[in-house]
Amino acid sequence: MSSELLFTDRVVIITGAGGGLGRVYALEFAKRGAKVVVNDLGTSSSGEGNNAKAADKVVNEIKAAGGQAVANYDSVEDGEKIAQTALNAFGRIDIVINNAGILRDVSFGKMTDQDWDLVYRVHVKGAYKLTRACWNHMRDNKYGRIIMTSSAAGLYGNFGQANYSSMKLALVGLSNTLSQEGKARNINVNAIAPVAGSRMTESVMPPEILQMMKPEFVVPLVLYLCHESTTESGSIFEVGAGWVSKVRFQRSAGVHNGNITPESIRDSWSQIESFDNPQYPTNATESVSGILSAVNNKPTTGPVLVKPTKPAASAAAAAAPASVKVDGFKASEIFEQIQRTIATDGAALVKKINGAYQIDIKNDAGKSQSWSIDLKNGNGSITVGPATAKQVTITVGDEDFVQIMTGKLNAQTAFMKSKLKISGNMNLATKLGAIMQKSKL
Known part of the structure; x- marks a missing residue:
């Protein structure tokens, strides 16, 4: 039996935690050892009024069960105050669940500026303000877990919810970007599109469906994504009724x-x-690079036919591949590690990647050198020199290559600053990340 996922002494802020999903989040995090800030302004589902009783009731439930919690009654637009409540009470911030939300459903032709602005202020501005207030604390601690709450309306649109669906998709964009900015500091950010019974969904779901959509069915995914052992980041999940699915752009x-x-x-x-x-681009670099490759008349789809490399002359030669180290190039260490990975996992990589690469490196002295990585034939290989048959060409500076491969330089940033150039089959180019992961660089 696997060990229980605990949150001992972790500090979690949950907005809209006075009822529905937020309440269940708060109770379960506290049950597993977390110290909880229960934020709820106490408004109606349409964003009107306020009542401190909602947050107080959940805090009392947690304390009665032996947990630790404090209430906060500020609007999510006052994210700094919510963050300060956590710091004053518990001294740190580890997890943020942006859960607060309202509905102002109306057809677009009848929508008022107030209908639009209020939904924006709660969903988008509120999530921004709280996350921004907590961000640097997480960066300094080199730890953070953040959940943005999107919805099916945001992913696919829904009649009468132009305001709500717009804000919910905006949170996906915020989540995707923050996942990239937080990667180096162990801050994971994911978006969920939950289907759960709450004050907000009572008006749009029939009773028999609401009974199937208990908030308790959503909570396990959020706890998993927020655990310290979880590395998932920059993803979107649909969840509800005991069902979990990952969503990607195609x-x-x-x-x-x-x-x-x-x-x-x-x-x-x-x-x-x-x-x-x-194609399945996962970031702006892959998206733009794929378009540029097409413009350059270099295929981005389908396999490119290449001649198979000649088999090794002997088993001895295969067991002792030629050195890939080239004096004067820091990238040599990376290629040596990739060579070791190919030696042990080459067959699996060939099956998974099925691609041939040429990497052109220029060092600080202005000298250029090519390496060829064949993960299309046999058990794979890496050699010094131009590829006889390639599907992807990567051109990059020596130091930049090392920084990218060790996760210290974002590949998208390098691409946008023209430090990294990619041509050829972009589907295969994106798979090079599998080599980095396998090589544990």
């Missing part, structure tokens, strides 16, 4: 035409909307 292979016109789009429409050979 795009078609697309069509490139240097002489693009409305007519050429019309004539290519069936190809443009075809998902027979989809």
Whole structure:
């Protein structure tokens, strides 16, 4: 039996914790050892009024069960005050659950500025203000877990919820960016799209469905994502009724035409909307690089046909591959580690990646050197020199390459600053991350 996931002495802030999902979050975190800040302004589901009793009631429940908790009655727009409550009471902040929300459902033609602005202030501005107030404390402690609460309406849209769905998708963008900025400081950020019975969903779900959508079915995923042993970050999950699913963005292979016109789009429409050979970009670098590769007439979809490399001359030669170290290049250490990984896991990597790479490195002295990584044939190999058959070419400076491969430089940042150039099959280029992970760089 696996060990229980505990949160002993972790400090968690939960907004909208006076009822529904937030209350169940608070009770379960406290039950597992966390110190909880129960935030709730006590408004109605449409954002009107205030009542301190909601937060006090949950705090009393936690204390009655032997847990530790304090109440906070501030608006999420006053995130600094909520954060200060945690610091005053417990001295630190480890976990933030942005759960507070309201509904102002109305068809777009009848929507008022107040309907729009109030939903924005609670969902987006509130999540921003609290997360921003806690962010530097997490950075300084080199630890943080943050949950943004999106919804199916945000992911897919929903009639009568233009305000709500807009804000909920905005939180996905915030989550994705913060996951990248927090990576180096052990701050994980994820978005969930829960389906659960609450004050907010009572008006949009029939009673028989609400009974199936207990908040208790959502809580386990959030606790898992917030645990110190969990490395998941930058992801979106749909969860409810005991069901958990990860969501990703998909795009078609697309069509490139240097002489693009409305007519050429019309004539290519069936190809443009075809998902027979989809791509799954996970960040802006992959997205933009894939487009640039198409513009350069370099395929980004489907396998590129290459000639198989010649088999090793002998078993002895295969057992003792040539050195990949080149004097004057810091990248040599990275390639030596990759070589060791290929020696032990090459067959699995070939099966998983099925790609051939050429990496062109330029050192501080202005000297250029190429390395070839073949993860398409046999048990894989890495050699010094240009690739005889390549599907991806990566061009980068020596120091920048080391920084990227060791996680000290964000690849997207390097790409945007023209420190990293990628051409060829972008689907395969993104798989190079598997080598980094396997190599434990």
